[in-house]
Amino acid sequence: MAAVLGISAHYHDAAAALVVDGRIVAAQQEERLSRVKNDPSLPRQAIDACLALGGLRGPDLDRVVFYENPYRKLERILVGALGAFPRGARFFRRALRDQLGDKLWVLDELAAHCGVPRARVDFVAHHASHAASALDTAPFGEAVALTIDGVGEAESTAIWRPGPGGPEALTALEHPHSLGLFYAAITAFLGFRVNEGEYKVMGLAAFGEPRFREALDRMVTLHDDGAFTLRPDAFGDHLRLDRAYGDAMVRALGPPRDPHRPWDLEATADRHYADVAASAQDLLEDAVLGLARAAHRRSGARHLVLAGGVALNCRANARVLAEGPFGRVYVHPAAGDAGGALGAALLGARQLGDTPDPGSFTPALGVRVDPGHTAAVAAHLGLRGERVADPAADAAARLAEGAIVAWVQGRAEWGPRALGQRSLLTRADDESLRDVLNRRIKGREPFRPFAPAVRTAHAAALFEGAPNDMTPTMTTVCRVAGEGLAGATHVDGTARVQTVEPGGALDPLLEALERDHGLRAVLHTSLNAAGEPLVARGTDALDFFVRRKPDVLYVEDLRITR
Amino acid sequence: MRALADFVYTLSWRLPGRTWRRLLAFAEAEAESALELRCAAALTTDAARAARYLEHAADEARHAQILLRRAELAKQAPSMLPRRGHAHLFARLGEAAFLAFVHLGERRGRRQFEAHVRFFEKRDPALANALRSILADERRHEAYTAELLTAVGEPRATRRARWLDRGMRWRRAGGALTEPLFALTMGLLYLLSAPLAALVRRGPAGWR
The missing domain is CATH 3.30.420.40 (ATPase, nucleotide binding domain)
Structure with a gap:
């Protein structure tokens, strides 16, 4: 029975994740709170957010686990610089500045920020963190884990089998083959x-x-x-x-x-x-x-x-x-380095005798919004805020009219994809709306695709091979087979579909869209502009709404218009 | 003394490549300020102040874009804002000292932009106009932060902010001075470590 905080930091995508008695309680990427895309800095705000969501204080933590071995990583970097003598001189200088500046002291910094004794702060291997994040959140057992990234301490790729103490390495490939x-x-x-x-x-x-x-x-x-x-x-x-x-x-x-x-x-x-x-x-x-x-x-x-x-x-x-x-x-939906924070927490929990509960995993693990405070800020910005009885039906009506809807519901997503908690939505059957969304609202390249979201019950009729274990978190693509998806179909005829289970964040909206307007899908993308992190809090949503000008913003049951 | 200051100021714009570099540095500072203000808007419990911070952040983001475009024109090539973090001032200082810090920064910014506008008025009227549009916002920001600072009413906030501001500038200056020394030391260390390079062997590729 333990409270374990996992941390990733200092390379890219810093994050914190909290596991209490084997249950996943909170996970938060630092970028969403600092507003710096892929923020690598020590995730102080994310740590504080996770502790608050878990109702804990730093000293309540039994273990803080960093997602990689900082000393082995330093060794690989220095050996790499020396091995490339004399070409590695600039790299050597920069690496030492980074390492001596903060990376080498990360465990001490974590102890200080969390207010726990240094002895309670530990690390696990980078790829083991990745493997645990996938094995311990998967909806099935009897699996092998394959972890593939740029580079961890020395490994770039590894194969793992599940073991009682966490993932056990079968084999690996090493940097620079990555x-x-x-x-x-x-x-x-x-x-x-x-x-x-x-x-x-x-x-x-x-x-x-x-x-x-x-x-x-x-x-x-x-x-x-x-x-x-x-x-x-x-x-x-x-x-x-x-x-x-x-x-x-x-x-x-x-x-x-x-x-x-x-x-x-x-x-x-x-x-x-x-x-x-x-x-x-x-x-x-x-x-x-x-x-x-x-x-x-x-x-x-x-x-x-x-x-x-x-x-x-x-x-x-x-x-x-x-x-x-x-x-x-x-x-795992946060398959990048952020996910390593959750894997580290799960490994730490196992080391302290807890058994991770995959059923406690949901991608909605981040901060909540406060619609009351958001309404007050909106009023000071001269925006119209109204509470609506049925935001899903209200938003569905706007979508059917061709509006671009910013949608903020519940706790923020874990991982790079918006999954219905912090989303931008519009009709999936209208290609012109896709272009408006790409150019005017998101400000991104014209070739970027959008994803459709559909209720799981309709997935098989609209897409080949859907639903499957990846479609709820948009980590795969499927060939489009049904009608009414022109705006959400990529040039190669595929779509990165999200299938929405009953009770999912977008389920009431999709139900209303079908019931009231005969539409079975919605075009769905993340609530952010190009180069910015996904919106997390109410004020972030207002900031986006004011600058990027979607037609309407819903924050829980609060509808905001100009 | 005044003549020397004017000479140094003129030189600071006139050295080759300095104009676009300085404009880019201003753009970076404005972008960083926008991030600080967005975080402040999320952290303050006061809705009215949150709204002011968001409006201010939107201005700063717009300034960053204006300055970036001007840097591109001066460089005659596209520029890109590097992605950097920020100092998390609100979380570190609390709201009163944060406001004081922002107010001091706006006052300094306003003075600098007044000087820049004067300097470019005849030399580059288009740039002077762009800077003048930013200057108008800086004056407004200076005024509203003073007003909020009075309303928040923590007498020691300004002193704390001033000390932090001095500390940050001192560290920046110290960093600039010690960087060459660090580079030299690391270069020597790398040379001394050279014999170790002979010991480094890459393992064979393939599964381990």
């Missing part, structure tokens, strides 16, 4: 921010042809046993401070894209980059499929769970389910 770094290099090559633009590469890929696949195969070798090798001169690896791709990639693919130039997929130049994205996506999917087959061979497990940043590639996940050897596939 699918996360491969995709990061392509992301940078295409002019997007690394650790943020990977979704854009995936969306862009559908517009291209994989005609550079052979060139990329010369940079990344996929082996028959599922392992892969990256050619060093094609990748900037960790020594390059300015870019993640190497000279060999530039020689093979041409000059990298100017990040400032607006996208025009009708133009030859940008079609070239779409083809690069398509080729990289094609290679990544084959590599992940090879890893999944290797995990099956080594474990004999019937089902697969995935975590690590690469597991957020929903097109790859769809292929693993369709073509891989597993009956069921589940992806």
Whole structure:
């Protein structure tokens, strides 16, 4: 019986998660509270929020668990810098400044912030955290875990089986051979921010042809046993401070894209980059499929769970389910480093004798909103706020009229996807609304896809292969088979569908939309503008509403208009 | 002394690449301020003040965009705001000292923008106009923060904020001075560690 706080921090996507007596009580990403996208700083606000949600104070914690071994990570970084002598001089300097500045003292900082003795602060391995986050929240047992990311302490990829004390490693691949770094290099090559633009590469890929696949195969070798090798001169690896791709990639693919130039997929130049994205996506999917087959061979497990940043590639996940050897596939919704905080908390709970309860997991683990306070702030901003008896029916009526609705209900989502708690919604059958949403409201690239949300009961009629274990958290794509989804269908005929169970955050709205207006789906995207974190609190929603101007904002039963 | 200050000020804009760098630095400061104010809006329990902070944040975000565009024009190439964190001032200081800190910053900003407008009035009227539009907002921000500070009424808040402001500037200046020393020391350490590089062996690729 223990209260355990898990923490990820200092690289990207800092977060805190609280597990009490094996039950998942709260999980919160720092970026949602600090308003800095992918905020890597020590998650002080997220820690405080989790403790408040759990009704605890810092000293009540039995254990604080950091999601990776900071000392082993330092060793890998320094050895890497020395191994690259003399090229690694700048990297060595920067790494030491970062490490000596704060990263090396993270456990002491956590003890000080939480007000617990240093002896109660511990760490677990990076990929073990990822594996635990997936194994201990999956809706099924008998699974093997596959964790794939940029790099943890030294590992980039690992296969795990469940054990009584937590995940047990079967095998691993080490840095610099990393699918996360491969995709990061392509992301940078295409002019997007690394650790943020990977979704854009995936969306862009559908517009291209994989005609550079052979060139990329010369940079990344996929082996028959599922392992892969990256050619060093094609990748900037960790020594390059300015870019993640190497000279060999530039020689093979041409000059990298100017990040400032607006996208025009009708133009030859940008079609070239779409083809690069398509080729990289094609290679990544084959590599992940090879890893999944290797995990099956080594474990004999019937089902697969995935975590690590690469597991957020929903097109790859769809292929693993369709073509891989597993009956069921589940992806932890916060598969990136944030999810490591929850995995660390779950591992800590096991170490203290608790058994994690997967049934306690829901993606709605973050902060709540206060509609009363939000209404008062809205009034001071000169906005109209009214309490409505049935916000779902009211919003459905607005949606049917073609409005763009900002929707804030309950506790904030865990992970990068809006899942109905902090969402932007509009009709799914109108392509023109999609473009308004992309350009005017979100301010993002024209090729970015939107997702449809449908009640689970309708999923099979509208999408091939839905529902499955990934569709509730939008970690896969399905081919669109039904009508009325033009605005939410990507150029390749797929959609990153969210299936909504009875009682889900969007269920009352979808029910009202169908009952009153004959619409079975809604176009659904995250409540944020390009480059900003997802909205968390009422004032964040008002800030978005004032600046980005959707037609109406609902905060619980509060309807806000101008 | 005044002549020397004017000379240094002129030089600070005239050195090659300085104009766009300074404009970009201003844009960064405005963007950082917008983040602080959004967090303050979320943390204050007073709805009226939350609304003021949100309005102020929207102004700062707009200023950042104006300055970024001007930096691009001066550089004749696109610029990008680096993504940085902020100091979490509201959480660290409490509301009264936060307000005092923001007020001091706005006052300093207003004075600087007055000087910038004067400097560019004849040299670059378009830039002067852009800066003048920001200056009008800075004056408004200076006034409303003074008003709220009086309403919140914590006499020692201004002193705390002033000390924090000095401390932050001192650390920035100290960082600028010690950075070359740190770089030199680390360079030497790297050289001394060079023999260890011979011991580093990469393991074979493939499953471990």
